Amino acid sequence: MNYTKLKKSNFEVSTIGLGTNTVGGHNLFQNVNERDGKDFVREALNLGVTFIDTADIYGLGRSEELVGEVLKEFNRDDLVIATKGSQNFTNLDDVKTDNRPEYLREAVEKSLQRLQLDYVDLYYLHFPDNVTPFAESIGELARLKEEGKIRSIGISNVSLEQLKEANVHGDISVLQSPYSMLDRSAEEALLPYTIENEISFIPYGPLAFGLLGGGFTKESKLEAGDWRQSVPLFQGEQFIQTLDKVEQLKEFAVSKETTLPNLALAWLLAQKGVDAVIPGGKRKERIRENVQASDIRFTREELSLIDDILNK
Ligand SMILES: NC(=O)c1ccc[n+]([C@@H]2O[C@H](COP(=O)([O-])OP(=O)(O)OC[C@H]3O[C@@H](n4cnc5c(N)ncnc54)[C@H](OP(=O)(O)O)[C@@H]3O)[C@@H](O)[C@H]2O)c1
Structure with missing residues (x-):
């Protein structure tokens, strides 16, 4: 496993982190x-993953x-725990995005209780509410940082202007923004801004x-209640065309003696500005495979061949 420093912080994260929206994510998956x-989660930590990504929602x-619960089995000081808040789910029938300082303070306290931690290393404003000025929401997170409840501030799901x-x-x-071989829109503005402004992407x-x-095959169907039904890549003609590209990437992965998921993760880590990846999954076999991406490197020619497939 390789480790790197998160920008503007004095702590290191494993370049392969862990996404946990499937872990207890009953509202997102069946x-x-x-x-x-x-x-x-336990398997990841045993394999040297030190960067765990969760969210209150x-x-x-x-x-x-x-x-x-799993963190208690490990040395907390070795780990970088990230969580996110902004979705006010106090009223389950009416989940609302809420960036008010008083709500964010309450959300941080509740996350700490659930995680059984005194502080989190990274706290993200999960979604902007498009009402509360960032001076107020980020200002409150800066105060929570001064108080030692969070060690660094992140943001997600924002435009460049935001x-x-x-x-x-x-x-x-x-x-934290969407970015993968199949969605390179971040390269237009967000990624360059983070590179210029010392922000980890x-x-x-x-x-x-x-x-x-x-x-996935052309016949694959997502279960009812799977949040990915709202993702354009999984819809109609785009899904079919994407699978053709995926087949070519799979062949490329074989020629490089790796697997498609490892190729995809290593490719992201090869992009300037990307400091770590946080693949998700439902079973420990997933992270066992994914940690191997940490050691894969590309030649310039290989990156150019991948570009040819992605740009078709
Ligand atoms: N900030 C935000 O708004 C936001 C939004 C979405 C996600 N996230 C975070 O980002 C993390 C990663 O995103 P994601 O989990 O949505 O998507 P992802 O990492 O792109 O994909 C996860 C899916 O890939 C499959 N997978 C993982 N490793 C695999 C392997 N080695 N071989 C084959 N299939 C594999 C898993 O399938 P199985 O389920 O079958 O194991 C899993 O469902 C999340 O867990 C979450 O922490 C944040």
Whole structure:
């Protein structure tokens, strides 16, 4: 496993981290098995993964609780725990994005309780509410940082303009945005801004939410209640065309004596500005395979051949 420093922080993360929206994520996926979820986290930590990504909304607090239970088996000081908040789920019938300082403070306290931690290393504003000025929401996170409840501030699901506004005082250490071989839109503006402004870019959906796992066929159907039904890559003609590209990438992976998911993760890590990846998964076999991406390197020619496939 390789490790790298998160920008504007003095702590290191494993370049292969772990996404945990399936761990207790009953509101996002059908038939989530909590024991498998805990095994998935435990296996990652045993393999040298030190960067765990969760959020309060995953399973409405359940992901944080399960992650917290596993963390107790390990040395907390060796780990970098990231969580996110902004989805006010106090009223389950009416989940609202809420960036008010008083709500964020309450959300941080609740996350710490569920995770059974005194502090989190990274706290993301999960979604902008498009009402509360960033001076107020990020200002409150900066105060929580001063108080030692969070060690660094991240933001997710923002446009370039929003990121600039949120980072006006240079408070943002990490941007989490969609980025994968199959969705390179971040390269247009967000990624360059993070490179210029000393912000770590952590892609979410690094395996295109499973499409770059290689197990989908044209006949595959997502279960009812699977949040990915709202993702364009999984819809209609785009899904069919994407699978053709996935087949070519699979062949390329074989020629490089690796697997498609490892190719996809290593390719992201080869992009300037990307400091770590946080692939998700439902079972421990997934992370056992994914940690191997940490050691894969590309020649310039290989990156250019991959570009040819992706640009077709
Ligand atoms: N900030 C945000 O708004 C936001 C949004 C989405 C996600 N996230 C975070 O980003 C993390 C990663 O994104 P993601 O989990 O949605 O998508 P992802 O990592 O792109 O894809 C995860 C899917 O890929 C499959 N997979 C993983 N490893 C595999 C392997 N070696 N071989 C074959 N298939 C494999 C898993 O399938 P199985 O389920 O079958 O194991 C899993 O469902 C999340 O867990 C979450 O922490 C953040």
